[in-house]
Amino acid sequence: MLNSHDAPVPRGDAAVRPALEAALRYARTKVPYADALYERVFKCEVHQLASGQRMVKPASVKGAVQIRLVGEGGRQVGVKAGDAGIETLRAAIDRGLDALAAEPADPGFGLAAIPNPSRERYGVAPTDDPRDVDPTPRLEALARAVDALAAEGATEGVRVVPELWAWEQVEEKWVADTDGIFKTQVMTIGFVQVVFRAVRGEVQARTRVRFGEVGGLSQYIGSDGRFAPEVARELAAQRDVAVRLLDARTMTADELAGLTHYVLHKSALVFIHEGLGHPIEADIVRSGNSAIVAPGGEARVSPLGSSVVRIVDGSAPDGDGNPMADRGFGTEFIDDEGVEVRSAELVSGGHIVGMMHSRETAHRYGVAPTGNGFSELGDRRIVRMRNTVLCPERGDHWVESLDELLRGVGLGVVLHGSLGGAVSKEGMSSSTQYGYLVRDGRLTGEIILPGNFTALTAGCLKSVDGYAGPVDSHGVGFCGKGSQLRRVTEGGPTFVRLGASPWVNLTFEG
Amino acid sequence: MTSMNEAFASVRALAEAVRARVAGVTDDVEVRVERADQVSYSIEGRALIPELECDAWRVAMRARRGGRLAIAATTGSSVDDAAGALLRSLSAAQPDALEDFAALHETPPDGRGWDDAAGALIDRPAQVRSLAAMMAEAARSAAPNPDLVLEGGVKVGRTWRAMATARGATVLSGSTVGSAFLMVDGNEWESLAGTAAPTEQGVRALGRGLVGGLPPREVTVAEWLGGPKEVTVIIDPRLLESLLRALFLERVGLDRVVSGLSSAAVGDVVGAPIFSLFDDSGAAGSLAGAIVDDEGTLGQRKTVVERGVLRTLLADRRSAKVAWGGASTGNGFRLPLMAEDASEAPVRVGMGHLDVPEGNTPRLKLAPGRTVLLTDLLGVHSANKATGAFNNPVQGGVALEDGVPVARLKAGAWSATGNFHAMLRALSGVSAERLHTGTATLPWVAAPVRLS
Numbered sequence: 001m002l003n004s005h006d007a008p009v010p011r012g013d014a015a016v017r018p019a020l021e022a023a024l025r026y027a028r029t030k031v032p033y034a035d036a037l038y039e040r041v042f043k044c045e046v047h048q049l050a051s052g053q054r055m056v057k058p059a060s061v062k063g064a065v066q067i068r069l070v071g072e073g074g075r076q077v078g079v080k081a082g083d084a085g086i087e088t089l090r091a092a093i094d095r096g097l098d099a100l101a102a103e104p105a106d107p108g109f110g111l112a113a114i115p116n117p118s119r120e121r122y123g124v125a126p127t128d129d130p131r132d133v134d135p136t137p138r139l140e141a142l143a144r145a146v147d148a149l150a151a152e153g154a155t156e157g158v159r160v161v162p163e164l165w166a167w168e169q170v171e172e173k174w175v176a177d178t179d180g181i182f183k184t185q186v187m188t189i190g191f192v193q194v195v196f197r198a199v200r201g202e203v204q205a206r207t208r209v210r211f212g213e214v215g216g217l218s219q220y221i222g223s224d225g226r227f228a229p230e231v232a233r234e235l236a237a238q239r240d241v242a243v244r245l246l247d248a249r250t251m252t253a254d255e256l257a258g259l260t261h262y263v264l265h266k267s268a269l270v271f272i273h274e275g276l277g278h279p280i281e282a283d284i285v286r287s288g289n290s291a292i293v294a295p296g297g298e299a300r301v302s303p304l305g306s307s308v309v310r311i312v313d314g315s316a317p318d319g320d321g322n323p324m325a326d327r328g329f330g331t332e333f334i335d336d337e338g339v340e341v342r343s344a345e346l347v348s349g350g351h352i353v354g355m356m357h358s359r360e361t362a363h364r365y366g367v368a369p370t371g372n373g374f375s376e377l378g379d380r381r382i383v384r385m386r387n388t389v390l391c392p393e394r395g396d397h398w399v400e401s402l403d404e405l406l407r408g409v410g411l412g413v414v415l416h417g418s419l420g421g422a423v424s425k426e427g428m429s430s431s432t433q434y435g436y437l438v439r440d441g442r443l444t445g446e447i448i449l450p451g452n453f454t455a456l457t458a459g460c461l462k463s464v465d466g467y468a469g470p471v472d473s474h475g476v477g478f479c480g481k482g483s484q485l486r487r488v489t490e491g492g493p494t495f496v497r498l499g500a501s502p503w504v505n506l507t508f509e510g
Numbered sequence: 511m512t513s514m515n516e517a518f519a520s521v522r523a524l525a526e527a528v529r530a531r532v533a534g535v536t537d538d539v540e541v542r543v544e545r546a547d548q549v550s551y552s553i554e555g556r557a558l559i560p561e562l563e564c565d566a567w568r569v570a571m572r573a574r575r576g577g578r579l580a581i582a583a584t585t586g587s588s589v590d591d592a593a594g595a596l597l598r599s600l601s602a603a604q605p606d607a608l609e610d611f612a613a614l615h616e617t618p619p620d621g622r623g624w625d626d627a628a629g630a631l632i633d634r635p636a637q638v639r640s641l642a643a644m645m646a647e648a649a650r651s652a653a654p655n656p657d658l659v660l661e662g663g664v665k666v667g668r669t670w671r672a673m674a675t676a677r678g679a680t681v682l683s684g685s686t687v688g689s690a691f692l693m694v695d696g697n698e699w700e701s702l703a704g705t706a707a708p709t710e711q712g713v714r715a716l717g718r719g720l721v722g723g724l725p726p727r728e729v730t731v732a733e734w735l736g737g738p739k740e741v742t743v744i745i746d747p748r749l750l751e752s753l754l755r756a757l758f759l760e761r762v763g764l765d766r767v768v769s770g771l772s773s774a775a776v777g778d779v780v781g782a783p784i785f786s787l788f789d790d791s792g793a794a795g796s797l798a799g800a801i802v803d804d805e806g807t808l809g810q811r812k813t814v815v816e817r818g819v820l821r822t823l824l825a826d827r828r829s830a831k832v833a834w835g836g837a838s839t840g841n842g843f844r845l846p847l848m849a850e851d852a853s854e855a856p857v858r859v860g861m862g863h864l865d866v867p868e869g870n871t872p873r874l875k876l877a878p879g880r881t882v883l884l885t886d887l888l889g890v891h892s893a894n895k896a897t898g899a900f901n902n903p904v905q906g907g908v909a910l911e912d913g914v915p916v917a918r919l920k921a922g923a924w925s926a927t928g929n930f931h932a933m934l935r936a937l938s939g940v941s942a943e944r945l946h947t948g949t950a951t952l953p954w955v956a957a958p959v960r961l962s
Binding site for chain 1: 545549552554555557559560561562563564565566567579581582583584585586587588591594595598599601602603604605606607633635636639657659661695696697765766768769770771773828829847851854856858888889891892894896897901902903905921922925927962
């Protein structure tokens with residue numbers, strides 16, 4: 001377990017801090033308030049394409065600064081600058097001032113105060129820091145291990161073609177403002193994605209598996225070139241599923257019409273993020289684009305879900321749903337406005353009870369910021385999710401095993417995996433990678449081809465009626481909002497059961 | 511304010527300095543430098559949110575040594591950072607079939623993608639703000655419903671690039687981008703994009719046309735078609751482009767063929783006889799056209815499909831070498847996936863400006879009787895790249911009765927299922943009108959899709 005005690009100081013702090021402070025002093029001569037965010041990322045990476053081409057990039061560096069200028073009357077503008085040199089920053093401020101002059105007054109604009117203003121340092125020091133220790137052997141070992149695993153999955157007439165994308169990055173950020181706030185954070189994040197394509201003549205099938213967590217790649221592959229046991233198991237399982245999918249089928253129209261339940265594996269919970277997370281982001285609410293919360297902050301739909309639905313966004317939870325401060329692919333200690341990240345309870349007992357906030361939206365709604373204000377490398381800070389997870393209260397509805405959960409299911413389907421989702425105002429859509437039919441309370445061996453799971457936001461949670469297994473922020477992904485991407489997860493108990501309803505639908509290709 | 515000459519000199523200097531720094535320890539090197547500015551105003555409900563970007567540098571580098579390929583990327587204008595990253599990557603270089611980088615020829619700075627008005631507008635953010643406000647106001651003034659929820663924005667940007675390899679000259683180019691996008695109630699949308707600056711007339715027409723053109727009534731599949739049904743639908747050029755780039759590329763990219771993921775071969779019947787497709791990676795005035803692709807091969811126009819028959823596979827330098835022992839088609843692009851920045855992304859085979867010749871039928875007459883015009887599908891990126899199959903919710907579209915728009919498709923209540931490769935073979939109509947999307951010039955087409 002990592003922890004944030006003795007948080008490290010970002011490299012180059014002695015040069016960056018004075019540059020940001022000088023820029024902010026300059027800005028303060030022009031506007032009442034300004035803040036600055038400098039993000040810098042050192043990344044080492046391996047790509048292996050389906051062609052077999054392998055690319056190892058031991059050192060990529062990127063960074064950018066976002067400066068926010070707040071003028072009289074709530075006028076405000078954000079400017080992104082390519083680096084933290086003082087001349088670049090002054091030029092960016094001057095350009096921002098031109099834009100600020102065109103802004104009308106916005107009396108409702110303000111920024112909620114940054115809690116714990118005196119604490120400066122956050123984060124965890126990298127182990128085997130890839131800036132100092134050549135990461136190439138570990139990256140190459142990953143690729144070799146994936147190749148070997150794929151080769152072991154080949155059967156008569158079937159090739160398994162792997163693709164790998166893995167990286168470890170050291171993320172450093174500085175947040176400062178004209179009121180004297182100065183905070184930094186250092187985080188290491190590791191990510192592995194493997195795609196297995198099973199190919200038999202003209203027929204292809206694929207599965208994709210991802211791992212992502214605070215910390216480096218050593219948590220996935222050891223110095224001996226072997227995967228961690230749980231990683232090896234998961235990869236082998238997904239490889240074998242890809243091969244089995246060559247002989248899978250779709251559900252028939254009769255089966256779809258007769259479905260009594262959907263059971264979503266934790267790898268297929270992207271609808272929590274897409275359909276329920278985005279509409280509770282306070283900036284989307286304010287713009288009028290949420291189907292479930294009105295711009296004033298009151299719920300449009302109440303209850304949103306059944307009484308057993310509880311959704312939390314924050315650092316990743318443990319198996320019981322309690323937050324762990326330093327775990328989860330979407331986790332940070334402070335957001336990109338310097339606000340310490342705290343868990344935000346969004347839905348409890350089926351009712352919407354909170355929203356995710358940046359400093360700006362927190363001010364508008366008169367609440368404390370939740371640490372959801374994030375930027376993609378110098379872009380404008382907007383409200384973003386972190387780890388958005390179904391964390392139910394304990395009760396009879398939450399059982400230990402899938403077998404128990406399936407009791408009483410007449411005709412159901414257990415859906416696994418997703419290759420991505422998308423959201424509209426009314427609902428969401430996500431692909432499913434595969435499924436298994438359930439008949440009379442028992443899981444059958446009938447494997448189902450990829451489909452498309454759609455859910456209407458206003459009602460899809462109403463038929464959630466049971467859970468099985470521990471909570472896990474399993475769904476590692478990258479959320480696009482506007483033109484920005486951010487690492488996130490979604491998750492919940494190992495299995496989530498929904499009764500069939502007009503709010504959810506499953507369809508198949510072809 | 512950065513002058514054109516100063517900007518070109520700065521990107522050239524960085525590219526050539528990195529090249530010089532690694533010349534003694536590499537067999538060949540490729541350095542691509544970009545320097546960009548951007549101004550955008552987002553429409554979020556009633557608010558207009560400014561966002562400016564100044565002096566964003568991106569450096570993408572590859573080097574060869576002893577038959578191995580090294581890759582690195584940085585942002586910022588530091589030669590030390592860029593050369594340091596590339597030198598460090600040499601120790602991680604991997605065996606690769608790519609034998610050399612492009613030999614570049616001396617040319618004047620290329621401005622085929624540059625629009626002076628767009629370039630100048632970046633230094634006048636108040637005018638960009640005004641364009642966004644005009645677009646929103648035009649939409650609201652055309653709306654019967656004052657509670658209309660709008661999102662979108664107007665953006666202008668300019669980029670200067672330098673591409674240098676160990677052999678030949680440094681190629682310089684500049685391009686601009688201007689775009690406007692507007693979505694109503696999170697569903698129906700309209701856009702314009704290109705190298706030119708958006709105009710007052712253009713953004714007003716966009717806002718007014720989007721909202722004013724929407725029928726007040728909305729229908730479900732059951733109400734309009736009597737239930738799930740396969741019908742011949744009309745596909746908007748922007749959806750056609752999305753499907754071509756997401757799915758058809760998986761079939762005609764030579765790197766996919768080399769990998770065994772596509773069995774396509776020249777001479778295959780891949781479309782109806784009424785369908786032809788050209789790829790022009792050097793198209794002037796296109797956001798998908800440039801003097802050279804991302805590995806220095808000259809942009810060029812290719813016939814990909816001629817009257818339904820595949821004529822050319824699209825190649826980058828590596829796949830061309832492996833498959834043909836020959837030249838790239840100028841389709842090597844750094845196409846980012848998910849969290850990749852473009853400068854970090856590996857070179858992959860991509861599409862340039864797409865061009866499908868027009869047919870002779872008015873677009874709304876492409877499919878008679880009761881049908882729909884599909885503007886967009888939600889999550890096309892998750893369609894099945896291996897098979898070309900898709901199955902996605904509809905986002906935007908209208909119900910047509912003998913070519914007359916009579917209702918909107920109820921948001922969240924429609925989905926479309928099909929196989930894009932089969933659809934191309936079964937195209938039953940190509941419109942007389944075409945739309946310039948910024949990266950393609952395409953007609954509306956008619957094809958069978960199952961709606962549910």
